[in-house]
Amino acid sequence: MEAFSSxxxxxxxxxxxxxxxxxxxxxxxxxxxxxxxxxxxxxxVSKEHTGNxxxxxxxxxxxxxxxxxxxxxxxxxxxxxxxxSVAQDFxxxxxxxxxxxxxxxxxxxxxxxxxxxxxxxxxxxxLLKLVEKHLTPKSLDRIxxxxxHYSDPELLTHLYDPKGTLWPNLGKIxxxxxxxxxxxxx
Numbered sequence: 001m002e003a004f005s006s007x008x009x010x011x012x013x014x015x016x017x018x019x020x021x022x023x024x025x026x027x028x029x030x031x032x033x034x035x036x037x038x039x040x041x042x043x044x045v046s047k048e049h050t051g052n053x054x055x056x057x058x059x060x061x062x063x064x065x066x067x068x069x070x071x072x073x074x075x076x077x078x079x080x081x082x083x084x085s086v087a088q089d090f091x092x093x094x095x096x097x098x099x100x101x102x103x104x105x106x107x108x109x110x111x112x113x114x115x116x117x118x119x120x121x122x123x124x125x126x127l128l129k130l131v132e133k134h135l136t137p138k139s140l141d142r143i144x145x146x147x148x149h150y151s152d153p154e155l156l157t158h159l160y161d162p163k164g165t166l167w168p169n170l171g172k173i174x175x176x177x178x179x180x181x182x183x184x185x186x
Contacts, residue, residue, distance in 0.1 A: 031064070035185070038176035039063065041169045042150070048166055049155045059149045062142040066127075073134050083130055090126040097123055098177045098186050104160060105174045111160040113153050120151035 031039070039060055046056035073079060079087060097119040104111040124147035128140060149155070159166045180186035 031067075032185075034176050034179050034183075038173055038180070041173045041176070045155070045159060045166055045169050045173070046149065048169070049152075049158055059146055063146045066139065066143055066146065069135060069139060070127075070131060073131065078134055079130070083133075086126060086130045090123065090130055093119065093123050093126055095181070095186055098181060102174045102177055105170050108162070113156045113160070116156050117151045117153060120147050123147065124151075 042063070043056050043060045046059050047053055050056060074087075097116075100115065100119060104116070124143060127143055127147075131143070132140065158164055159170050161167060177186065
């Protein structure tokens with residue numbers, strides 16, 4: 001006899017439904033205004049850099065789907081003690097990455113794309129380790145897609161060029177990250 005759990009079934013349904021609702025209008029229902037503004041700027045950065053509106057939308061949509069799914073897993077206490085330790089490591093690494101991104105933007109001539117690429121790769125690997133037993137291969141590919149997109153050396157160089165077209169977007173992203181850090185959300 002197979003084990004049936006309505007709680008597990010509800011969680012799976014919640015993940016599936018929320019992943020299909022990851023449109024821009026639905027984001028505002030699940031993500032606060034500050035996070036939404038940062039996501040909007042990340043979309044603009046991707047669109048400007050790639051010149052491809054669909055690719056930019058896909059990257060941000062993937063980011064939202066992953067955030068929602070991880071949130072659902074946390075809400076349903078699906079992580080064991082080891083995974084919760086990985087989650088703490090991920091949170092610390094993400095916080096460190098945000099602080100580094102802000103510092104590189106605020107202090108001229110300090111940007112090092114290799115440092116940012118390494119931080120993003122470490123965040124990606126920790127997140128994959130956290131959710132590998134809980135999400136589908138397609139969701140794991142979404143994580144890789146998002147982190148690989150934003151750790152592209154050309155994108156980072158373009159983003160951190162003080163005379164470049166993406167510099168104003170970076171300022172808004174860093175401002176939003178600062179608010180998230182101050183509010184204890186990052």
